[in-house]
Amino acid sequence: MKHRALDEVYCSVARTWSVLGDRWTMLILREAFRGTSRFDAFQARLDVGRTLLSDRLARLVEEGVFERALYRSKPERYEYRLTQKGLDLYPVLLSLMEWGDRYKVDDPPVRLIHKACGEEAEPQLVCRHCSEPVGYFDLRAEYAPGAW
Amino acid sequence: MKHRALDEVYCSVARTWSVLGDRWTMLILREAFRGTSRFDAFQARLDVGRTLLSDRLARLVEEGVFERALYRSKPERYEYRLTQKGLDLYPVLLSLMEWGDRYKVDDPPVRLIHKACGEEAEPQLVCRHCSEPVGYFDLRAEYAPGAW
DNA sequence: CAGTATCCTCGAGGATACTG
DNA sequence: CAGTATCCTCGAGGATACTG
Numbered sequence: 017m018k019h020r021a022l023d024e025v026y027c028s029v030a031r032t033w034s035v036l037g038d039r040w041t042m043l044i045l046r047e048a049f050r051g052t053s054r055f056d057a058f059q060a061r062l063d064v065g066r067t068l069l070s071d072r073l074a075r076l077v078e079e080g081v082f083e084r085a086l087y088r089s090k091p092e093r094y095e096y097r098l099t100q101k102g103l104d105l106y107p108v109l110l111s112l113m114e115w116g117d118r119y120k121v122d123d124p125p126v127r128l129i130h131k132a133c134g135e136e137a138e139p140q141l142v143c144r145h146c147s148e149p150v151g152y153f154d155l156r157a158e159y160a161p162g163a164w
Numbered sequence: 165m166k167h168r169a170l171d172e173v174y175c176s177v178a179r180t181w182s183v184l185g186d187r188w189t190m191l192i193l194r195e196a197f198r199g200t201s202r203f204d205a206f207q208a209r210l211d212v213g214r215t216l217l218s219d220r221l222a223r224l225v226e227e228g229v230f231e232r233a234l235y236r237s238k239p240e241r242y243e244y245r246l247t248q249k250g251l252d253l254y255p256v257l258l259s260l261m262e263w264g265d266r267y268k269v270d271d272p273p274v275r276l277i278h279k280a281c282g283e284e285a286e287p288q289l290v291c292r293h294c295s296e297p298v299g300y301f302d303l304r305a306e307y308a309p310g311a312w
Numbered sequence: 313c314a315g316t317a318t319c320c321t322c323g324a325g326g327a328t329a330c331t332g
Numbered sequence: 333c334a335g336t337a338t339c340c341t342c343g344a345g346g347a348t349a350c351t352g
Contacts, residue, residue, distance in 0.1 A: 017210060017211040017212060019188075022191075023268075026269065026273050027194075027264075027273055027274075028260070028261045028262075028263075028264025028265045028268060028269055028272065028273060029191070029194045029257060029260050029261050029264060030191060030194075030264075031264045031268035031269065032260045032261070032264035032268060033187075033190050033191060035268075036260070037185075037186070037187050037188075037190060037191075038185070038186075038187065039167045039181075039185050039186065040167075040185075042177070042181050042185060043170075043177070043178060043181060043185075046175075046177045046178075049300065050305070054313080054314080055313075055314045055315065056313060056315095059314090062165060063165040064165060064345095065345060065346055065347085066315070066316090066346095067316085067317095067344095067345060067346075068344080068345055068346085069315095070314085070315065070316075071344095071345090080267075088313095091313080091314090091352060092314095092352090093314070094314080101267055103299075103300055104263055104266065104267070105263060106299060106300040107259040107262065107263070107289050108256065108259040108260055108263060109177060110259075110289060111255040111256040111258075111259045112176070112177050112180045112181065112184070112256055113176045113177050113180070114176075114255065115176075115180050115252055115253060115255070115256060116175075116176025116177060116178075116179045116180035117176045118252065119249055119252070120176060120179035120180060120183075121174065121179065123308060124176065124308065125174050125175055125176060125307065125308050125310070125311035125312065126175075126176070126305050126306065126307055126308070126311060127305070127306045127308075128298075128303045128304070128305055128306075129303065129304045129305075129306060130291040130293065130294065130296070130298055130302060130303060131302055131303065131304055132291075132294065132296060133291060133293055133294035133296070135293035135294065136293065137291045137292065137298050137302075137303055138291070138292040138293070139289040139290065139292065139298050140289065140290055140291075140292045141255050141258060141287040141288065141289060142287065142288055142290050142295075143278040143280075143281060143283070143285045143286070143287065143288075144285065144286040144288045145278065145283035145284065145285070145286070146280065146281035146283065147290075147295070148278070148280060148281070150276075150278055150285050150287050151251075152197065152251055152254045154279055154280060154285075155276045155277065155278060155279065155285055156276070156277045156279055157198070157274050157276055157277075158274065158275045158276075158277060159273065159274055160271060160272065160273050160274070160275075162273070163273035163274060164273065202333080203333075203334045203335065204333060204334065204335095212325095213326055213327085214326095214334085214335070214336090215324095215326075215327095215336085215337095216324080216325055216326085217335095218334085218335065218336075219324095219325085236333095239332060239333080239334090240334095241333065241334070242334080
């Protein structure tokens with residue numbers, strides 16, 4: 017199996033991983049969620065090669081996660097904005113952050129405050145139906161025919 | 165910045181990504197959550213090189229995500245079991261799956277049934293404090309001094 | 313400021329064969 | 333069955349310089 021072939025397999029995780037599963041893509045997205053939108057800003061913050069950055073941004077635009085938006089006309093300059101599809105990757109980012117907070121740092125570098133209630137959010141996964149927290153042992157998987 | 169240096173940066177996402185941010189690691193974990201535990205089973209399911217698999221499993225054991233467990237004595241055979249630290253990556257897997265369900269497949273290959281209530285779980289992130297759903301625009305980030 | 317073009321290096325990982 | 337050893341290839345990505 018080649019990594020690129022993951023996109024054709026009937027598995028939502030594999031297909032998502034064919035987009036995100038690389039050394040830098042998720043960190044570019046993390047920057048975007050932090051508010052970064054311009055090429056040189058990404059480049060400076062991540063300290064990553066221009067060639068690599070150019071390639072990754074192009075792929076994410078092609079995938080529909082970013083859209084290029086003109087912010088100045090002369091000369092033409094574009095910034096990279098998260099689309100709705102891109103914004104919907106936020107739960108992935110939060111999950112990664114939560115795990116890192118627990119296992120990879122002493123004190124959390126970032127606290128997320130829920131604007132509505134004013135408290136630290138500490139997001140948690142719950143069943144949409146009954147609102148109870150769901151973990152690995154609370155769920156049973158049913159596979160569709162042909163699922164990888 | 166080198167990918168390996170991500171582990172030293174003061175950012176929970178970056179440090180987590182230094183563990184998971186690679187073409188195959190997450191798919192190995194997906195297999196593990198599906199119940200796979202033996203070397204040849206991983207290898208057959210993922211159709212990935214033995215060298216690569218051997219390397220990734222060793223790294224994940226070193227990281228504490230898997231533990232090797234003797235399941236037969238003569239000859240000695242070990243299987244790979246998710247530790248608590250590994251099981252705690254389940255929300256990451258669910259988030260990836262949810263996004264893939266929405267954007268990368270027509271029909272979800274896997275349905276997750278909440279054993280307690282019997283309905284499809286469709287896990288959702290909520291504020292642990294007030295139990296309301298939280299998305300990107302509902303949260304405000306506060307950075308600790310020195311956060312990357 | 314936001315890239316592209318070109319060249320080059322090095323290391324990830326495939327193929328193959330072997331072992332207890 | 334679960335790996336390790338060895339060799340080899342190829343492509344990802346760094347460095348550098350250029351452009352509108």
